[in-house]
Amino acid sequence: MMNNQPEGDPAAVHAHDLSVRRGTGRTLRTVLDSLAFDVPRGRITGLLGPSGCGKSTLMRAIVGTQAHVTGTLDVLGDPAGHPRLRSRIGYVTQAPSVYDDLTVRQNLDYFAAVLDPGRAAADRRAAAVTRAITDVDLTSRAGALAGNLSGGQRSRVSLAVALLGTPELLVLDEPTVGLDPVLRRDLWNLFHDITTTRGATILVSSHVMDEAERCHDLLLMREGRILAQDTPDALRTRTHSTTVEEGFLRLVDEANANAADAALTPEQSR
Numbered sequence: 001m002m003n004n005q006p007e008g009d010p011a012a013v014h015a016h017d018l019s020v021r022r023g024t025g026r027t028l029r030t031v032l033d034s035l036a037f038d039v040p041r042g043r044i045t046g047l048l049g050p051s052g053c054g055k056s057t058l059m060r061a062i063v064g065t066q067a068h069v070t071g072t073l074d075v076l077g078d079p080a081g082h083p084r085l086r087s088r089i090g091y092v093t094q095a096p097s098v099y100d101d102l103t104v105r106q107n108l109d110y111f112a113a114v115l116d117p118g119r120a121a122a123d124r125r126a127a128a129v130t131r132a133i134t135d136v137d138l139t140s141r142a143g144a145l146a147g148n149l150s151g152g153q154r155s156r157v158s159l160a161v162a163l164l165g166t167p168e169l170l171v172l173d174e175p176t177v178g179l180d181p182v183l184r185r186d187l188w189n190l191f192h193d194i195t196t197t198r199g200a201t202i203l204v205s206s207h208v209m210d211e212a213e214r215c216h217d218l219l220l221m222r223e224g225r226i227l228a229q230d231t232p233d234a235l236r237t238r239t240h241s242t243t244v245e246e247g248f249l250r251l252v253d254e255a256n257a258n259a260a261d262a263a264l265t266p267e268q269s270r
């Protein structure tokens with residue numbers, strides 16, 4: 001498996017033989033199966049694959065909220081879920097977690113107080129809130145009620161909350177779903193700004209393959225497995241494709257053909 005990490009610089013996320021089961025009791029089933037991959041630091045890695053392939057489950061495992069995880073999963077040098085990681089990771093789930101009856105700034109003040117409580121930290125909190133609002137380009141809407149914002153603006157408030165603690169790793173679960181093309185482009189520009197100006201690592205999921213072209217690195221998933229880890233360029237070249245989507249489909253066809261071959265008895269394959 002390809003690793004784009006510069007030598008000597010440990011990956012932001014390192015997984016080996018990583019499996020996850022979901023469900024309860026007798027319904028427990030394997031949804032991630034023996035994954036091995038690295039997420040390089042300071043870059044945008046896109047986690048792409050069809051609905052239900054396990055992207056959210058993998059993200060939950062990385063941020064430490066997923067049960068029944070086995071194998072190796074190291075995040076920023078610590079095992080996933082380690083308390084030391086809490087302030088070093090920003091996580092945005094699919095449902096924007098903002099309070100509609102608070103303004104943008106009040107939402108951020110609230111989450112900042114949870115992250116960095118106490119009177120002594122008041123100035124630091126105020127600076128962090130202003131910076132996060134600026135980062136997501138919502139300064140002109142800071143006094144607006146979150147409930148009155150557009151979908152894209154609400155997504156940006158969630159992202160601002162995740163940026164509050166100046167996280168080294170941002171895990172974003174389908175942040176552009178349901179957004180129009182202009183808002184999607186603006187958010188992707190913002191992700192690139194965040195990696196450039198803060199040196200942060202971003203792991204971002206999507207089931208829209210054209211978003212793959214905007215990532216530095218790709219993890220392509222299918223049915224609970226990693227199909228490929230590559231840069232968009234390398235993937236297109238390797239699969240003789242003009243788009244990542246075409247390359248992904250070629251890899252799926254290849255995997256299906258291999259699985260069909262493996263299922264044949266020696267007599268059938270003769």
Ligand SMILES: Nc1ncnc2c1ncn2[C@@H]1O[C@H](COP(=O)(O)OP(=O)(O)OP(=O)(O)O)[C@@H](O)[C@H]1O
Nearest residue numbers: 022023031049050051052053054055056057058207
């Ligand atoms: N709470 C749950 N209990 C049992 N199985 C679950 C649960 N949540 C998800 N699954 C199963 O785990 C598998 C992976 O789901 P997951 O949500 O991680 O996929 P996904 O790629 O993020 O999908 P989407 O793009 O639709 O969000 C699916 O087969 C799903 O049915």
